[in-house]
Amino acid sequence: MTVRILIVDDALFMRTLLRDIFEKQGWEVVGEAENGQEAVEQYRRLKPDLVTMDIVMPEKNGLDALWEITSEYPEAAVVMCSALGQDNLVLQAVQYGARDFIVKPVDEDRLLEVVHRILEAPEAER
């Protein structure tokens, strides 16, 4: 089964890095968004299996985008990508319905572990 992923990050470098990690797994990156506003719009259009969401971004930040996505689609699987020391933002994100989080610099194994766990979870909501 292929996995359809939406990558949200304002840095091209991060998006490329994440894209490479996912494509190596044979997964499909169906969209990239540079800010929260684009993220919400693309989510509605693409309905991806998984979203990786940066927190600090211009226009609309990751928390607000997460909130909008999960209120509209409670089944959305969103993984937050935070920087070191953003414990409170991460905590907030978990309460807004983020499925999990990783802390940059991104460790490939850990990211994949997080993603696998979410995809394999026998979610009642899904």
Next chain:
Amino acid sequence: MDMAKYRALFLSESRDHLNNLVRQVVGLEQDPTNHDGIDAAFREAHSIKGMAASMGFQRTADLAHHLEDQMDRFRQGGSVPASGVDHLLEGVDLLEGLLDDIADEKPEREIKGYLAGENPVVPEEEEASPTLPVSEEKEVPVCHLMLHLAPEAEAPSARLLLLARELQRLGELTKTEPGLEALERGEGEFRLEAWLRTELSPSRLEELLSSFIDVSHVRVNLGDTSTENREEEARTVRVRTDLLDRFIRLTGELITNRTLLQDAQKNQDWLQVRDGLNQLSRMVTDLHYHVLQVRMMPLQAVTDRLPRIVRELARKQGKQIRLSLEGEELELDRGILEELADPLMHLLRNSVDHGIAQQGEIHLRAWREKDQALIEIADNGRGIDPEAVREKAIENGLLTAVQARNLRDIDLLSYICHPGFSTAGEVTETSGRGVGMDVVKTAVDRLGGVLHIESELGVGTRFVLKLPLSVAIVRVLLVECKGHLMAMPITRVLRTLELERDQLQSSGKQLMIPLEDELIPLLSLRKALQMPARPMNSPVPIVLAEIRGRKVGLVVDRLAGQQEVFVQPVPYPIQQLEGTSGCTILGDGRVVFLLDLQGLFLPASTPVVTSED
């Protein structure tokens, strides 16, 4: 004799050691060649073994001995294989079960299966343990869970919240500690206690939960409240009612004092302010003293059983040894006493095993000197042979032949506290390998104390532990470097002095101070703290201290006096800084760090003062 008292102490201490052991083993999984980790894990197992043996819990002692052997093998091999980690963790689980048995006053469970090594996992019968609620209606049982996060886990509150969410999928989560709301406020630390009503078996739960991200350790028990109550008990103390009455009276007096000061301020009556402050200071001293009393226990609590243990140990080896005690009514902080039980045992064992050949006496004496407690353990045995220590130190690569030759005997003795050092040829159940001395030194250091060793061949050996009376409130020496105030526990300071520059001598490039008949190397606190160097003041302010058994002179910018302070742990995330052991807030609001000299002056990068400074 009240064995329950020791059992509680034994259990709480063993559980601490066990937790540390788990941490070390888990760390070794990531970094299998970490020598310090292997040494530390070895010491933890060793500590449990020693305590269990002296309490007469044979299976627990045997299992700990087995784990210790494993660690020793890994130490010699230089690394821990992955299968070794699994085996160790299984052993740790079993050890945990044994401690539970002891806590429940049940016979210790079987360990033969594990020791045989083929199928070492805890046998099925454990699940049918007597705590299983026997109920006709097949009620869904409640499990008690204890989850620990890896210390490197990011955003622990968020992680615990996610874990709690996972738990909700596995059953009915009846309670968590900290509660979910506290977690949402970000008040989680690195552990979560939970009560879960679930059909899943404890072993299945453990398996599921330990695979979760950032979870370092999980313990699951059937049954709901027993553990909770037991842990509650360990956190409580008995307080004499007259002491409580005293607190109430003092509170009343403080309230009156506040009114007096408020009035004085309103009337701008400075004389009355002064009287009020004098009163306040008297009351605070009084309160301080009595609050400490609550935490104080006589040394007797840990020395009571020692004479019997010594006699039995000696008899096993066909020796005749008598232990006499003096000053055991000396009162010490509970925290210190708990840390002390183990080191004392090790010192006595060393004396029995290695000190006294056939017949002799060990004298344990405790007394108080100002705000320090001193405990001396002296035997009239054969003494430590400095030549044997020299040879062994060279053999183990701790010293070069030249260094060993130049060290004075008394300085040389501190090397017996080095991990893995031993002059004893054989390994016995209770000591040997030199591990014991390592444990002693580490414990004394952790308490902010100092260990002195004196020994004379054919006359005997004398250990002196110099300890603070209380861990929380200590007297410190304040020093200043580049405008920053820092503190060191006064127990670690031998003396302070100020010398003119021309009184310093140089040996090569290194500057030394001549003191009595020895030359003491000068180290720079500025350099150790990576602050910019600058010309030394004249006279040069110097703190004479002992680091890893060697006298050194620390050059500081200014000596800023002594003070009694309330030490608090350094909060996350700055607790990771090497070289600090706590912090305190001064009267003017300034935060001052307590320096941990051992951590600050690591042997690899000793910041010596050279003639160019």
